[in-house]
Amino acid sequence: MAAFGSIFMPRMALATFDNNQWGESKIVPSDSIPMHPGAHVLHYSSTCFEGLKAFRHADGSVHVFRMDQNIKRFSQSSRLLALPDVNEEQVAQMIKDIVAEFASDVPAPPGSMYIRPTHIGTEAIIGKAAAPSLTSMMYVLLSPVGDYFSGGAHALRILLDENGQRCAPHMGMIKSGGNYASALGPIMKAKEDVQADQILFCPNGDVQETGAANFLLIDGDEIITKALDSSFLHGVTRSSILTIAKDLGMTVSERDLTVSELLERAAKPGVEAVLSGTAAVLTSVGTFIHNDKEFKVGSGEPGPIAEKLRKTLNDIQWGNAQDTHNWLTKIV
Template identity: 65%
Template sequence: MSQFGSVFFPEMILARFDGESWSDAEFVPSDKLTLHPGAHVLHYASTCFEGLKAFRHPDGRVAIFRMDQNIARLAQSSALLSLPEFEPAQLAEMITTAVARYADKIPTPPESLYIRPTHIGTEPCIGKAAAPSLESLLYVLLSPVGDYFAGGLKPLRLLVEQDQTRCSAHMGMVKSGGNYASAMFPTMAAKKNYKADQVLFAPGGDVQETGAANFLLFDGNELITKALDSSFLHGVTRSSILTLARDRGIKVTERNLTVTELLERVQANPNCEAALSGTAAVLAHVGTLISDGKEYTVGTGEAGPLVKSLREELNAIQWGQAEDRHGWLTFIS
C-alpha cells in the first residue's frame, strides 16, 4: 500500500494571476511546476491549501463532500495571507472539471479521491518580507487514496503540550504550510520520547488542536470542543461531526477547555471518549493522554461506541449509503 497522498493522477488543473487578471484554467502534467527561485512562496511562505474528498457511490455517480466549505476556507486563508483574490465559482469549476476528467478512475469506498487545491504566491521578488505577492498560482492536485490508517484504526496516543504552540495564535485558522512546519519538530520529539502519535497543543493550559486535526471530547451526552477563534483550524469534518451529534440530541458545547478539566473528566468517567477529526482521518479515537510524564487512559483505551458510530454515519453519507440530509454532496456524474 502506497503512503497516503503519495500517488497522483497524471494531470492537474491550474490558473495564474499575473497581477491584473486570472488566466483561463488549463490541464498540465502534475509532476512539474516551474517557479522562479525568488518566488515569494519560497521565501515568505505565501501558501495555503485545502483537503477534500470525492467518493464513488453505489449507483456509479461521484460526489464531492462539502466542497463549498473548503473553497470558502481557502478564500479566507488567501485573504489572511494577502494572496490575490479568486472567485469561489472559479475554483469550484476547476475542482469539478478535474474530478470529472478522472471520474472513471475514482475508486470505490473505503478508498476515495483526495483533492488538494493550493494557492501560492509566485511573484519573483526577495525584497517583500513585509509585502504580499502580487502574482499567484492556483492549482488542484488529485490523489486516489485508501484508508488513512493503512494498518486499521487504533487508539491514538497524544502528548499534551502546555508550553509550545502549534503556530502563531492569529494564524491558526489559516490552512498554511507554515503552520504544519512549525508543529513538526515537537511532534517528531513526542513520537521519539513518548511513542505518541500526535501532540495536543494546549498553550497555557488551553486545549486547542493537534498538528493536523481538531480535538473532540465526549463525556456522557455532551460533546465538548474549543469554540472557534483565530488560534486553530476551523475544520470541515469537525463541523460535520458537530452537526451529526446535534441531530442525535447530543449536547454540543463549544467553549474553552483546560487541560485540568480535560484530565479530571477523563479520570472521573470510565465511559469518556475523545477523538481527532479531519478530512484524511475522518474521526480517530484517542486512547491515551500523556501529561507531565503521566499517562491517562481515555475510557477503556480502545475505540468507544459513540466515536465509532459517528465515524460510520459520516462515512455512510459520504459513500452514498445514507441520506444526505444537509446537502453536503456535490455530484459530478
C-alpha cells in the same frame, strides 16, 4: 501499499494571476510547475491549501463532500495571507473539471479521491519580506487514497503540551504549510521522547488542537470542543461531526476546556476522545501523556460513539444515507 497521499493523477487543473486578474484555468500535466527560484512562496511562505474528498456511490456516480465550505476557507486563507483574492466560482469549476476527468479513477469505498487545491505566491522578488506577491498560481491536485485505517484503527497516544503552540495565534485559522512546519519539530521530539503519536497543544492549559487535527471530547451524550476563534483551524470535518452529533440528539458544547478538566473527565468510564480531520474522519485517543504520567482515556480503546459518528458521516459520503444537509456535489 503506497503511503496515503503519495500517488497523484497525471494531470491537474491550473490557473495563474497576473496583471490584477485571473487567467482561464486549464488542465496540465501534474508532475511540475513553472516557477522562478526567487518566487515569493519559496522565501516568505505565501502559500495555502485545502483538503477535501470525492466519493464513489454504489450507482457509479461521483460526489464531492462539502466543496463550498472548503472553498470558503481557501478564499479566507488566501485573503489572510495577502495573496490575490481567489475567484470562488473558478475554484469550484477547476475542482469539478479535474474530478470529472478522472471520475473513473475514484476508488470505491472505503477509498476516495483526495483533492488538494493549492495557492502560492509566484512573484520573483526577494525584496518583499514585508509585502505581498503580486502574482500567484492556483492548482488542484488529485490523489486516490485507500482506507486511512488499512492496518486497523488503533487509539492514539497524545502528549498534552501546555507550553507550546501549534503556530502563531493570528495564523491559526489559515490552512498554510508554515503552520504544519512549526509543529513538526515538537511532534518529532514527542514521538522520540514518550512515543506519542501527536501533540495536543494546550497553551496555558487551554485545550486547542493537535498538529494536524481538531480535538473533541465525548462524555456520554455531550461533545465538548473549543469554540471557534482565530487561533486554530476551523475544520470542515469538525463542523460536520458536530452537526451529525446534534442530529443524533447529542449535546454540543463549544467552550473553553482546561487540561485539568480534560484529565478529570478522561478518567471516567465510557469517556472518549477523538481527533477530526479529512483524512481519518475521526481517530480515537486512548492515552494522554502529561507531566511524565500517562492517563488512560475511558477504556483506552476506540469507543462506540466515535465509531457511530464516523459511520454516520461515511454513510452520507458514500451515498448509503440521505444527504439531508446537501453536503454532496454530484460531479458525474
